[in-house]
Amino acid sequence: MPPSLGSDSSLVHARGSAPAQAHAAMPLDWLVPDLGSAVGSIMTARSVGSEWSHSPVPYDGFNLGTHVGDDALAVQANRAQLQSYLGMPALWLNQVHGNVVVRATPEMARSSTLLDADGSVTTEPGVICTVMVADCLPVLLAAPEGRGVAALHAGWRGLAVAGSMAGRGILESGVQALSSAAGCEPSDLVAWLGPCIGPTQFEVGAEVLKGFGVDPDLSAGQASPRFTFNRQAEDGLPRWLADLPGLARDRLQALGLQRIHGGLWCTASDASRFFSFRRDRVTGRQAACIWLR
Secondary structure (H helix, E strand, C coil): CCCCCCCCCCCECCCCCCCCCCCCCCCCCCECECCCCCEEEEECCCCCCCCCCCCCCCCCCCCCCCCCCCCHHHHHHHHHHHHHHHCCCEECEECCCCCCEEECCHHHHHCCCCEECCEEEECCCCCEEEEEECCCEEEEEECHHHCCEEEEEECHHHHCCCHHHCCCCHHHHHHHHHHHHHCCCHHHCEEEECCECCCCCCEECHHHHHHCCCCHHHHCCCECCCEEEEEECCCCCEEEEECHHHHHHHHHHHCCCCEEEECCCECCCCCCCCCCHHHHCCCCCEEEEEEEC
């Protein structure tokens, strides 16, 4: 099976197009997934015009992360500008690479309480479910007829169901939370995979393979569906290239989802457009946002 970069770009408007309720000044490099007329969604990018960016180097561009060392007032200004543009408050999370999904409400978004979670779900208009990334995979979910939406932060630890998560990763938690809240089946949901580190850039060690139940001894020197042997590193240990969007696609399909789109953009390969922790180490965060109209 070849590395998955996503098989369908039809659920993304052309660069520069804006959601129906937004004005025309959206930065050209932002992505606007089309998840139905009752749902709004945006994926921000690093590259914006000067009127959008308040952050200094190396966070220059539209950094939305408060935990990366950027000037706090600059991040506050960036977040305020995003929320003003979208016309409602965003629920920001303290993401911990776990499997907790919280219920988002407008009241929670206006609160100063910062929740430890890696996803949020809502059935109410007036609040933006938001996750931040800089190589991890953002996953947006939408239920039919505008009955609910969710935003999930899926790094490899959140995708893998090993360790303390006891067989239940962030996608399992998110799909169950949205299906339950919206009163639908997982097969009714639509998923969109946003920009993340791509399968030609995401070099990993044996611990990642083990996290997904893959035996490194059987994979060394040969291709496996989502892990391709890459090289013997300077420390004498093998390294593989991991297909993060492909791993997420496999997991969502196993959960019953049939409409899975996106996964086309590599953060590490596009320095002008996206923040990437693997590439730069000290850098900002872009955000995936979804809400009900």
